[in-house]
Amino acid sequence: MKSAAFDYVVAKTVAEASAALAQDASATVIAGGQSLVPMLNLRVALPDLLVDIAGLEELKETCETAAGLRIGALTTHADIEDGNIPDLFGGLTRKAASGISYRAVRNYGTIGGSVALADPAADWPVCLMALGAQVRIAGRNGSRRQPIGDFIQGQYATSLDRDEIVLGFDIPRPDARLRWGLFKVVRKSGAFASSIAVVVECGSGGPVSVALGAAAPRPCLLPTIAKLVSAGETSEDVLRAAIAKDLTAHAPAADPYLERLHTSTVLRAVREMRSQ
Amino acid sequence: MTSVTVDLNGARVVCDVEPRETLADFLRDRHRLTATHLGCEHGACGACTVLVDGKATRSCLRLAVMCHGHAVQTLEGLRDDRLMEVLRRHFHECHALQCGFCTPGMLVMARDILLRLPKPGAQTVRYQLSGQICRCTGYAGIVNAIVAAGQEIGRGAAG
Numbered sequence: 001m002k003s004a005a006f007d008y009v010v011a012k013t014v015a016e017a018s019a020a021l022a023q024d025a026s027a028t029v030i031a032g033g034q035s036l037v038p039m040l041n042l043r044v045a046l047p048d049l050l051v052d053i054a055g056l057e058e059l060k061e062t063c064e065t066a067a068g069l070r071i072g073a074l075t076t077h078a079d080i081e082d083g084n085i086p087d088l089f090g091g092l093t094r095k096a097a098s099g100i101s102y103r104a105v106r107n108y109g110t111i112g113g114s115v116a117l118a119d120p121a122a123d124w125p126v127c128l129m130a131l132g133a134q135v136r137i138a139g140r141n142g143s144r145r146q147p148i149g150d151f152i153q154g155q156y157a158t159s160l161d162r163d164e165i166v167l168g169f170d171i172p173r174p175d176a177r178l179r180w181g182l183f184k185v186v187r188k189s190g191a192f193a194s195s196i197a198v199v200v201e202c203g204s205g206g207p208v209s210v211a212l213g214a215a216a217p218r219p220c221l222l223p224t225i226a227k228l229v230s231a232g233e234t235s236e237d238v239l240r241a242a243i244a245k246d247l248t249a250h251a252p253a254a255d256p257y258l259e260r261l262h263t264s265t266v267l268r269a270v271r272e273m274r275s276q
Numbered sequence: 277m278t279s280v281t282v283d284l285n286g287a288r289v290v291c292d293v294e295p296r297e298t299l300a301d302f303l304r305d306r307h308r309l310t311a312t313h314l315g316c317e318h319g320a321c322g323a324c325t326v327l328v329d330g331k332a333t334r335s336c337l338r339l340a341v342m343c344h345g346h347a348v349q350t351l352e353g354l355r356d357d358r359l360m361e362v363l364r365r366h367f368h369e370c371h372a373l374q375c376g377f378c379t380p381g382m383l384v385m386a387r388d389i390l391l392r393l394p395k396p397g398a399q400t401v402r403y404q405l406s407g408q409i410c411r412c413t414g415y416a417g418i419v420n421a422i423v424a425a426g427q428e429i430g431r432g433a434a435g
Contacts (some may be wrong), residue, residue, distance in 0.1 A: 001316070
């Protein structure tokens with residue numbers, strides 16, 4: 001349970017971080033370290049160099065704009081849980097934050113780290129996907145933006161180049177009252193989810209998005225069920241059939257147990273959304 | 277080795293550490309602050325919970341190099357804390373420890389819970405405490421102690 005040796009450098013600017021990452025193929029970024037340090041201690045991760053980005057001001061920029069919420073990558077789960085950043089989403093982000101791991105981990109774990117690690121069962125990727133967030137990325141060749149669904153490419157795989165880091169996220173402002181439902185199944189509070197669904201409806205009868213995590217190598221949007229929920233479909237049989245169709249298309253490896261689990265998670269998130 | 281300066285329980289300490297050294301090992305091995313217990317060393321058990329800049333954190337999941345310029349408080353540093361005095365008394369009265377291995381982390385977390393959530397009920401305490409493992413399974417006494425301490429502080433007797 002002790003990490004192997006590595007070198008350590010504190011980046012003072014994004015450019016310094018990019019340069020350090022570009023020079024060493026096995027360099028890894030550390031911010032809150034709440035996923036990385038366990039991996040180091042278990043020697044699952046064996047980097048030669050850790051690049052500490054926890055002090056970078058550009059990654060702390062959080063502000064409300066006309067377009068929505070810009071949230072810095074270094075924002076901790078606890079900051080969001082405690083309402084220290086603007087809530088444009090009717091409490092969804094606070095609820096999501098409060099369910100991640102334990103308070104002592106939420107105090108240091110960051111939203112940027114969670115997305116950059118891209119664990120298939122993590123809370124933020126699913127939540128941000130349902131909210132249509134864009135990822136802001138910077139590297140040696142400047143900065144770019146990408147929808148989170150394209151940024152996450154698979155299990156622990158993202159579009160980040162070796163020299164790139166996540167600056168933060170832009171979440172569009174809902175143009176009507178947002179209703180949401182979040183349901184996850186965990187064997188023990190604080191564990192990664194066995195299944196997690198987030199449903200968001202923008203205005204009564206407005207567009208709905210349904211995101212599901214822990215069902216495939218990366219979180220996925222379920223379009224068939226989303227359309228039916230938006231149309232106000234209430235028949236559970238019809239909703240179940242729609243989820244089955246979406247699972248076949250987007251999470252095909254599901255065995256009968258997992259299929260029932262994910263179906264139930266999505267249905268409960270829909271019910272929670274409709275009860276708001 | 278990298279030189280770090282840390283405010284440790286109110287005293288400024290400067291020492292050289294290996295980058296891979298966790299805050300927990302830094303506290304126990306370099307400073308003999310052995311109230312901080314190491315159970316799992318990967319963030320699962322909560323026995324090593326300490327305060328960094330006043331925020332509860334697992335010292336096995338913090339690198340000592342990353343604590344440079346920060347304030348660390350261990351259970352030893354909370355000896356005269358008024359809230360901790362109340363908690364210690366209720367832990368005693370409610371038989372909230374058996375072997376005592378998890379107790380330092382339980383106390384640090386209990387204090388954090390009471391500071392954030394005044395007069396918490398048993399269900400709130402159980403949820404908030406779910407990251408702390410007691411392998412003697414003495415949770416009932418621990419939860420009772422924290423609820424009772426919260427009630428006492430809520431009445432304005434301390435804190």
